[in-house]
Amino acid sequence: MAGLKYMSGFGNEFSSEDPRCPGSLPEGQNNPQVCPYGLYAEQLSGSAFTCPRTTNKRSWLYRILPSVKHKPFTQMPCGDLTENWNEVEPDPNQLRWMPFTIPKSTEEKVDFVAGLHTVCGAGDAKSRSGIGIHIYACNTSMVDRCFNNSDGDFLIVPQQGEILITTEFGKMMVEPNEICVIQQGMRFSVDVFGETRGYILEVYGTNFELPDLGPIGANGLANPRDFLCPVAWYEDRQVATGYTIINKYQGKLFTCQQDFSPFNVVAWHGNYTPYKYNLKNFMVINCVAFDHADPSIFTVLTAKSTRPGVAIADFVIFPPRWGVADHTFRPPYYHRNCMSEFMGLIKGHYEAKEEGFQPGGASLHSMMTPHGPDAECFEKSSTAELKPERVAEGTMAFMFESSFSMAVTKWGLQTCQKLDKSYYQCWEPIRSHFDPNWKPSKH
Secondary structure, three states: OOOOOEEEOOOOOEEEEOOOOOOOOOOOOOOOOOOHHHOEEEEEEOOOOOOOHHHOOEEEEEEOOOOOOOOOOEEEOOOEOOOOOOOOOOOOOOEEEOOOOOOOOOOOOOOOOOOEEEEEEEEEOOOOEEEEEEEEEEOOOOOOEEEEEOOEEEEEEEEEOOEEEEEOOEEEEEOOOEEEEEOOOOOEEEEEOOOEEEEEEEEEOOOOEOOOOHHHOOOOEOOHHHOEEEOOOOOOOEEEEEEEEEEEEOOEEEEEEEEEOOOOEEEEEEOOOOEEEEHHHOEOOOOOOEOOOOHHHHEEEEEEOOOOOOEEEEEEEEOOEEEOOEOOOOOOOOEOOOOEEEEEEEEOOEOOEOOOOOOOOEEEEOOOOOEOOOHHHHHHHHHOOOOOEEEOOOOEEEEEEEOOOOEEOHHHHHHOOOEOOOHHHHOOOOOOOOOOOOOOOOO
């Protein structure tokens, strides 16, 4: 959207005021007896008050009316959004979904919230530990209604169609090959411009952060300066017919009514904000000698658990890059993993499976379920001339990796009708190359 402005940085102490109201940020204090322009001061806390400074997150919002002014919440149907991980029996098989259906606008109007479908997850929002993976598929903008997630953070990955997200902090336009994060408790509304689809990684009880770089050094992977945060924007709009707040709370949806727009924040400051990031800015690290580095080198954001080095969830991408390793099988190796791996494809073809894995589809390789290149990929890559080559050109695949053993929902296994029952067959042609008479070549 032309004209949208952003501030750059990750987790910075930002401050912003709508230029229509200069001086709307109080000077020298957070909560004056009377705020400039007659505004209300409201703090949004994203961490406990007593967290160390390095993890303490909060923002002060200066708004026309406080968010507490609303009618009582009442429960509403959740549709295909769920936290019930016991709807169906567990399935340890390799799972692959064809592209998820986007509803036709000529048949029914579906907005972002109505178009949320939970594919898999684990854990519990009440105990503040867990993960949910959702698809959104919609065709119409949210009108006089907004959403907030009291359970956790949403990392949104658009796959088809740009989305304009209006938040209490301002507006963000997020296009395919960009991501955005809406942190716990932040109210937002989504405008779309046609048939729209994407993926959501939800985490309970922690926030996304940049991974530690270790011996990589001070620079690399996703650089902090490339993250963008919106600038203050407000509307002083009365809604006589009622504005609907939709609240995801303990895995259920609730609504309440108020007679004004919640996007009435004239100014704000703090380090607890929504943000977006363009995946093309990722500085790729890769092997330049031999062997295949672990995919953790492609981590954009991580949501850490209390165990060092173990994530509740990592967001990992497989971007365009050079492959130059000598004497090496270059595609991803065959693997069994103590983590769960959910993959999606924004555009192009995934390098380990040229066919079958399509943009807007997904795969899940559950904890300790074997996976790896299909037979065709193995044969081709085992005999390929190892010259420098571009890998994943024009492609962007990603992975939500979690230490939780995720359960697939009834919608994911049955209702969506997109599960590829023939997925296992891509490994069926793999044949033995074992030669008991093999001898090392003489150099």
